Amino acid sequence: MKHKLEVYEQKRRFDETPEPRGRTARRSARPREGEGSFVIQRHDARRLHYDFRLELDGTLKSWAIPKGPSLDPTVKRLAVHVEDHRLEYGSFEGRIPEGSYGAGTVAIWDHGVWRPEGGLRGAREGYAQGKLKFTLEGERLHGGWTLVRSPMHDGKQESWLLIKQRDDEAVPEDEFHVVSDERAASNASNASKVSKVSKASKKRARASNEAEVAGVRITHPERVIDAQSGLRKIDLVEYFEAISAWLLPHVQGRPVALARAPKGVGGELFFQKHAKALQIPHATQHAGLDPGHAPLLTLESTEALVGAAQMDTIELHTWNALAASIEKPDRIVFDLDPDPSLPWERMLEAAQLTRELLDALGLRAWCKTSGGRGLHLVVPLTRHAGWEEAKDFARAVASHMAATLPERFSAKMGAQNRKGRIFVDYLRNNRGASTAAAYAPRARPGLGVSVPVDWDELHTLTSGDQWNVANVRERLEALRTDPWSGYEKARQRITAAMWKQLGGK
């Protein structure tokens, strides 16, 4: 106990604060035998909370309650056990200056008498054992209360819960809105009826708030994730399910980066490459590929795609290597990013020109819309080179384009460098970098989709996002041949001759 007070005094510099210095003398008008004083101070500090203090054995046992007490017996309020305070502190109100521990303002929110069940002995035992039952007689709070130590107390501070007991002083607020009609109809305050109604309404709410697709529980299926198209979460989920046969060949075996948007397009978007446990339902984990991190992920099945969608994955980006040969990329990607002011025709020409350079080098490339503003050129490779060589080679190609056609291409990122031109983004060929996969949606208004195209149809393309989650099905149904035929069979490598043509390393 003495120790606790010392800790407190160390945290405070008494000469700088208006709080009372502890004195050993005096003690004001005492409550009756078996009772003690209590106080709740509203403490507007770095974080607003309520300090709940019970007098016991000459000191104030103290808890910080972030949300303050609730009169609803079904509500448990976290009460973090904090240092004992001196009795004198119970009457403190005022400002704790900046720079002092607990800086902010303190106001007495309630005070009065607490009467522990079992008297003084009950209080001591309850406090030691982590379960205090007591009655409060304050100005705001009355009736029975329970303060229990939560089984989960990790490390320094104990977590307790403050709960109102069910008595006449309790004010149930649970489901107030849902139940209020019922209550008005029959003015009987029938607790069991209320709880039945609330249970039923919760069940109903869950039923309409959940769906099941490919064995995966889908929460909030009706939530609109893109205002522009009006598409809902369930539409995205069903898109992934329907596109599965087309999409899986492009993601299976490859570590992914998921771009997730729990609040939909326009909300916060974050990437996720790693996950512990089965945080993404049905995803496959690959521990050890990325040292110092949780396992990398691959998506191998329809269930995994749907699982990702349940977790609000919109974009699916893949590495340029398989998990099984993580140090040997099996392709390089050129991401053609146009200055937004350029006419689309320049974009098509750029793709064709890039293709011609690659062709001259002896490399076949395949093209897809990005689902956004541009196009992606994908060059499959046998798994012969390391990341360093693949990246250097991609940079050499981009630099060559920029050097030969500087009015059209830039190999430097940054809006400045791209002005009036197309940035050949070769940076997606670094280890750990990734590019939106074929048939993956993009987290942009309209939910564009990256779609593989045949070179023969290049001239018919109208934009990088001409296909989207809503209309790509039409495209696929109309297809007579695989636009990427030959891709799987390609066996090509980066050779010394290519380097020579590009002007050496």
Place this chain on the structure above:
DNA sequence: GCGAGCG
């Protein structure tokens, strides 16, 4: 969307 950390 969800687990971890924290008050």
Place this chain on the structure above:
DNA sequence: CGCTCGCAACGCACG
């Protein structure tokens, strides 16, 4: 309990 916070990561452009 209930809130808030991560959830990639790194070369490159710019100052």
Place this chain on the structure above:
DNA sequence: CGTGCG
């Protein structure tokens, strides 16, 4: 060099 962007 540090900082911020993509």
